[in-house]
Structure formats: structure tokens, C-alpha cells
Amino acid sequence: MEIKSPPTCPNTITVRRNPPRRARPTPYSAAPLSQPPSSKTSSAIRSFPIQDILSIEIPEKQEVLESSSSDEPSDAEKLKVFLRIRPIVTQQKVGGLLKNGGQKNVWPQNPRKKDVSKTAKAAGKKMIETCLKVNDSHSVTLCVPQSLTDARRTKSEVYEGFSHVFCDESSQDEVYERMMNPLVVDFLKGKSGMLAAMGPSGSGKTHTVFGSTRQPGMVSLALRQIFSQKESGRSKCSRTFYLSMFEIYSEQAKAEKIMDLSQEGGDLLLQQSHVKGLKEEVIHDVQQAESLIASGMLKRSTAMTNSNI
Numbered sequence: 001m002e003i004k005s006p007p008t009c010p011n012t013i014t015v016r017r018n019p020p021r022r023a024r025p026t027p028y029s030a031a032p033l034s035q036p037p038s039s040k041t042s043s044a045i046r047s048f049p050i051q052d053i054l055s056i057e058i059p060e061k062q063e064v065l066e067s068s069s070s071d072e073p074s075d076a077e078k079l080k081v082f083l084r085i086r087p088i089v090t091q092q093k094v095g096g097l098l099k100n101g102g103q104k105n106v107w108p109q110n111p112r113k114k115d116v117s118k119t120a121k122a123a124g125k126k127m128i129e130t131c132l133k134v135n136d137s138h139s140v141t142l143c144v145p146q147s148l149t150d151a152r153r154t155k156s157e158v159y160e161g162f163s164h165v166f167c168d169e170s171s172q173d174e175v176y177e178r179m180m181n182p183l184v185v186d187f188l189k190g191k192s193g194m195l196a197a198m199g200p201s202g203s204g205k206t207h208t209v210f211g212s213t214r215q216p217g218m219v220s221l222a223l224r225q226i227f228s229q230k231e232s233g234r235s236k237c238s239r240t241f242y243l244s245m246f247e248i249y250s251e252q253a254k255a256e257k258i259m260d261l262s263q264e265g266g267d268l269l270l271q272q273s274h275v276k277g278l279k280e281e282v283i284h285d286v287q288q289a290e291s292l293i294a295s296g297m298l299k300r301s302t303a304m305t306n307s308n309i
Contacts, residue, residue, distance in 0.1 A: 261296030
């Protein structure tokens with residue numbers, strides 16, 4: 001057998017490649033570095049305006065405050081906190097029961113939820129003493145009662161930052177003009193607003209919001225202003241006002257419930273940020289609105305708390 005050897009490799013190898021490509025000249029590489037840029041380049045690319053920036057006059061602090069005050073207030077400025085100090089009510093004994101010397105509440109109360117005898121006994125045990133002093137229209141000082149004054153509890157606290165502080169001699173009209181009137185004016189312009197009354201039992205929330213016959217509260221005064229504006233501007237445009245009333249309450253640390261306080265209202269559901277099933281009544285005048293509110297007050301749930309004992 002003959003063994004054939006593999007073929008010998010050639011001494012030369014030919015490699016084929018594409019011819020080299022020349023790069024296109026760019027505007028920067030086309031002109032020599034030693035030559036100054038042409039007029040076209042200088043007009044297209046401007047130098048940094050350092051002189052223009054240095055020549056700008058910075059407004060003073062007072063001018064900035066004046067310009068910012070004219071603009072629309074921010075969300076933090078829209079939230080206002082008012083403090084009203086309840087006056088010391090003198091009590092007189094009528095028919096063996098202690099009664100307040102103030103005006104009778106014009107809005108009806110639910111008689112099933114109120115025990116007059118317990119309220120009178122609790123009022124008889126209370127000691128009348130002023131512990132809150134007004135420093136100015138934006139701050140107050142909370143003093144320690146004399147009955148609790150000892151070596152460990154003699155420090156007074158100063159609370160400030162209120163939008164306005166109403167002293168114990170402030171009237172309902174004064175509170176309404178400063179606190180509620182701006183909300184009603186914005187409401188008539190198409191904006192929304194909210195008034196929340198917060199405080200412990202017996203601090204005067206009901207008197208401020210609802211008031212009495214001789215001293216109407218924020219609700220009655222707001223309704224009068226709304227319908228007086230409606231009567232004066234009837235020729236310009238026609239508006240329809242709706243009224244709804246509901247309560248959120250909790251019994252014995254259970255889950256909160258929402259109830260419609262209208263005549264035929266029942267339990268409601270809260271879905272996201274909307275109250276589902278809430279009925280709206282069309283109101284035409286102040287008397288009709290107050291009648292609907294009075295009927296809702298009879299369905300409202302009220303009870304004594306530990307602060308009344």
C-alpha cells in the first residue's frame with residue numbers, strides 16, 4: 001500500500017479586504033486650530049452670557065414678600081386654626097336643679113340621650129376657675145389650677161401659632177366675620193371649604209356652630225348670607241343649593257358607623273373618599289334649611305363621656 005502525504009501548503013496567502021474609507025471632515029476639524037473661527041461659527045454658538053447675568057438686579061426681601069402676598073395662598077396657608085375661649089357661665093338654682101344663665105339652645109336635642117339629673121350633679125361638683133390667659137391675638141398661656149399647685153406641678157405652658165384667638169368676651173358675629181365669612185365668600189365663588197369644631201365636652205362647640213335664638217351660630221349666619229346673596233343676584237344667574245347631613249359615630253370602641261340624618265335616611269357606606277347613598281335635599285330659603293337641620297339634630301346620637309363626670 002502506498003501512503004499519500006497531505007498536500008503541501010502554499011507559501012503565500014491572499015487576504016481580501018475592503019478598501020479603507022476616509023472620514024468626512026467635521027466643521028471643527030476642517031478649520032485649523034491656529035485660525036480664528038469664522039463669522040458663521042461665532043453666530044451659531046454664542047459665548048456664555050456672564051455679563052448679562054451679573055447685570056441682573058436681585059429684588060430686596062420686602063419686594064419678594066409683597067409679590068408673594070398677591071399670589072394665591074399655598075395649601076399650608078389655607079389651613080387656619082382658631083381658638084375660642086368659653087366664658088365662665090354663672091349657674092342659678094331653679095326648681096332644685098342647676099341651670100345655666102345663658103340662652104337656651106334653639107336647635108332641638110335628643111331627650112333620650114340626655115340625663116338632666118346627672119348633668120346637674122356633675123355641674124354642682126365643678127369648681128369655676130380660669131386657667132387660660134390670652135397673651136395676644138395668636139397665643140395663650142395655660143396656667144396650673146390652684147387646687148393642683150404643688151412643688152411638682154407649677155409650670156405654665158405657652159401655646160402660640162394660632163390664626164386668631166377669641167377671648168371669652170367675643171361675640172358670635174365677631175367669630176363669624178373673621179372665621180366663617182371667608183369660607184362663605186369662597187363658596188359663593190365656586191370653591192369648597194370646611195369648618196371643623198374640635199374640643200372636649202362642654203367646651204362650647206355646639207354654641208359656636210348652632211348658637212341660640214338671640215345669638216345665632218355659624219350655621220344660621222352662613223345660611224342667611226348665602227340666601228341674601230342669592231336674592232340680590234337672582235337677575236344675573238340662577239343657583240340651586242342642596243343640603244345633606246350625616247354623622248360618624250362609634251359605640252363602645254366598635255367600628256365607626258355613618259348614618260344619614262335626613263328624614264328617610266339610613267346607614268351609609270364610605271367608598272374611597274365618597275359617601276355612598278347620602279341624600280341631598282334642595283333648599284330654597286333659610287327657614288327650610290333650618291327645619292331640615294332641626295329634624296336631623298333629633299336623630300343625632302349623643303351621650304355623656306367621662307369628661308362630664
